[in-house]
Amino acid sequence: MQQTDVLIVGGGPSGASAALSLLNYSTCDVTIVEQSDFSQTRVGEHVSSSIFDLIHYLQLNKSDFEKDSFIPSFASKTYWGSDEVSTTNAIFTTDEATFQMDREKFDFKLIEVAAKRGATIYPRTKCVAYTQLEDKTWQVSLTHPSEGKFIIKANYLVDATGRESNVCRKVNVPSKKIDSLMGIGLFLELGNNSKKFEQTLESVELGWWYAACLPNNKMVMTLFTDADIISEHKLHQLESWNQILQKSKHIKHLIHDARALSDKLWVRNAQTQLCDPRSIERFVAIGDAAVSFDPISSMGIGFSISSACFAAKHIANELEENRSTIDVLQEDIIQNFNHYLKIRAEYYQMEKRWPSSKFWQRRASFN
C-alpha cells in the first residue's frame, strides 16, 4: 500500500497551489490525484493583479509562465440595470489592474512546477472511496484505466475537486447551495477585421452574457443562467443559444467576424456554494470545493490559490507540530462567504428590468 503525508484530490489551481505551499514551507510529502489527463478545456480567466502576489508566495514569478499567459484588461463594460453602458476597471475592484489568463497554460505551469518540486502526481486517476481509520488517517481507494484499482494511505486528505466538491460529498460534509447558476459558452478565434474589445457584460431576461478577449487572438462568449432555464429553453444547443444571443442589444456585435473554435458549446456548473467540513478531522476543502463564487465576482482563481496556501499552513501545524488550527481557516471562509453574499445580492438587485423573469426574481429575494 502506498503512503503519503497529504493526499490532494484534484489537480486544478487549488490542488497544485496546496502542493506547492506544502513543498515550499513544510517537510510534508504530497500526492496529487487528478482524474483527467490535464488536457481538458479550462474556463474562467479574469483575475486581478493580486494573482502575482499569490504566485510569488508559491515561489513563482510572472516570467516563469509562458509568453502570452496573461494579457492586461484595463476596463470592463457593463450593460446592467439599464441600456446605458457603465465602464469600470473591474466589477468588484475598481482600483486594480486586471488580466485575462490563458487557463491551460496557467494551470499546467502550476502542476508542472509542483511535480518538479517533488509532488507525486497520478493523472487519469479517480478517487472513488474514502475511509477514515481510528487513528484519523485516511485510506483512499483509487482507480486508473490501465493500472486498475489501488489504495493510498494518507495522514491528511484535501478536497480540491472544484465545484462538484466530490470528496466532501462522499464523506458527508454539510453544504449550503445558494443557486443553480451555470455557464454555457464558446471559444472563438478573432478574425482579421475583429476589433479587440473590453471585457463586456450584458444582462438579458434569462440571465447575463459575458464576453472577453483572451490571449492568443481568442475570445470567449458565455451565457450565465439557471440549470432549469437551460433545460426549458434548450440553451445547451448552439442554435437556441445563438437565438438568445441575437436578442441581446450590444454583446452580439462582439462576435462579428469571429470564428467558433468548436461546433459544441461547453457547459459548466457556476453555482454559489459553501461546504463546512469542521466536523471531520484531518480533512480540508480548498478552492471551489470549499466555496464556489459566482463568476461575476472574478474571485474564484484568487481564492483557490489563497485558500490552498492557508490550508497548507494549517496542515503543517497539525502534521508537524500536532496543533489542530484548521477551524480558524473555516471560520474565515464562512465570514468572507457571508460578506460576498451581501455584495452579490446588491449587484444582482441593481437589475430590475424583468420583474417577471424567473432568473431575476430569484435574485431579487436574496439577502
Ligand SMILES: Cc1cc2nc3c(=O)[nH]c(=O)nc-3n(C[C@H](O)[C@H](O)[C@H](O)COP(=O)(O)OP(=O)(O)OC[C@H]3O[C@@H](n4cnc5c(N)ncnc54)[C@H](O)[C@@H]3O)c2cc1C
Ligand atoms: C463559466 C465560468 C467562468 C469563470 N470565470 C472566472 C473568472 O473570470 N475569474 C475567476 O477568478 N474565476 C472564474 N471562474 C471560477 C474558476 O474557474 C474556479 O474558481 C477555479 O477553476 C477553481 O479552481 P479549483 O482548483 O478549486 O477547481 P478546478 O479548477 O475545478 O479543478 C478541480 C480539479 O479536480 C479534478 N477532480 C474532480 N473530481 C475528482 C476526483 N474524484 N478524483 C480526481 N480528480 C478530480 C478535476 O478534473 C479538476 O481538474 C469561472 C468558473 C466558471 C464555471
